[in-house]
Amino acid sequence: MVFSGKRRRRAARLAGSALVFFLLWTSFLFPATVRADGPPSEPTAEVEVTADALNIREAPTTNARIVGVLYRGQKVTVDDLTPEGQTIDGVSTWYHVAGRGWISGAYTRVIRGWPVVEVTADVLNVRSGPGTGYAILGQLRRGERVEVVHLVRGSPYNWYRTVYRGKVAYIAAEYTRPASVWPLPVSYRTITSTWGTRIDPIDGQEKFHDGIDIAAPSGTPVYAFRAGTVAYAGWNGGYGLYVRIDHGDGVTSFYGHLSRVDVQVGQRVSLGQTLGLSGNTGRSTGPHLHFGTWVSGRSVDPLTLVSRP
Ligand SMILES: [Zn+2]
Known part of the structure; x- marks a missing residue:
């Protein structure tokens, strides 16, 4: 569109007041808030046992006393590890199972990575x-x-x-x-649809896709990509079962097409906490997680805030 003279000045004034109005409106919707992350917490990860039986030992070496045992498929929270190649046996990383003892990392797989x-x-x-x-x-x-x-x-x-x-x-x-964690177990890292304008898979029209689609079977745990407060939990139109988290510094994240929601509005969630299970609810062509992020009220590519494992 081309304006000339008076009309151009009038258009500029109108655009100016529209901008002021927009800024007031967004500052009302997204007020500046104080960070609420609090003091640092102990970093943890989650691993699953891949051997039939796995000894828990008093120290990170096969010479140490056995203090317990874990079985195939068991998932445990670990709160420390020995650096690669610096263990006494030199074979693998050892993980510390919170409150119990050490297990060899060679017989586990990582479900949720370190923060x-x-x-x-x-x-x-x-x-x-x-x-x-x-x-x-x-x-x-x-x-x-x-x-x-x-x-x-x-x-x-x-x-x-x-x-x-x-x-x-x-x-x-x-x-x-x-910073952030991947919103699914790290083995689910295939992005089937990226953020931005795309051809809609259902109606074939060009549309803006306000997140990334990550392939995962229904029932996969969905993690809060950062700590925050639950702002929405429940059905939300085409997103199906949906959770939105306010991270307190202008960043919001949301998780769509879930099969189950395990959190409530107002609840505080920590980095990596399970919010529910992925699914295929709402306007969806197959089981996946739709993961979106907003910064200061604008949709941004989640991959600018979290790295793909
Ligand atoms: Zn999507």
């Missing part, structure tokens, strides 16, 4: 131990993301253990915030 944090300081030192007296191995910049596997509580800082350039390393937890 990822993102650096909130301009520059963050990476150290060889959990304290400011330890050697500096390198530096991370604002926005860089690292996987963390253990928390060492301390003062004035709490320290996350991570791996930096192949070495065990520590970063001050206070200069990070939780």
Whole structure:
């Protein structure tokens, strides 16, 4: 459209007031909120046993005393691991089963990976131990993301253990915030439809697809990709059974076509918490998870906020 003279100025004024109105409206819908992530929590992952029987041992070595046993298909939360290649037997990573003991990682598969944090300081030192007296191995910049596997509580800082350039390393937890986890078990990583304009698979029309479709059989656990508060839980038109999480800093995520919802509106959920089970409800052509994210009221490609495993 081309405007000239008076009409152009009038159009510009109109556009200006429309913009002001839009900004007021979005600030009403998405008010700036204080981050509610709270103090750092112990990083955990979830693994499933793939051997018929798997001993739990007192220490991360096959020489250590057996203190329990797990069986094929059992899923356990683990809260620590030995770094690859640095175990006494040198064979595999060992995981620490929360409150129980150590299991060999060779007989497990990862269901939910370790949390990822993102650096909130301009520059963050990476150290060889959990304290400011330890050697500096390198530096991370604002926005860089690292996987963390253990928390060492301390003062004035709490320290996350991570791996930096192949070495065990520590970063001050206070200069990070939780980034995100993949919203399904990591083995479900096939994206069958990307974010953005696409040809609708049902009516063949060009439409905007406000999320990514990840293939998963019905009944697969769906995880909160970040911590937050449940803003919607229930049926939502074409999305079918649906959960929306407000992450408290302008980021919202939603999960559609579920077969079951396990959370309620107002409930606080942690990073990686199960929200329900994936399914095929609503306007869907087959079992999958429709995962969408908004930043400041605008749909964004979820892959800009979470990395595909
Ligand atoms: Zn979709």
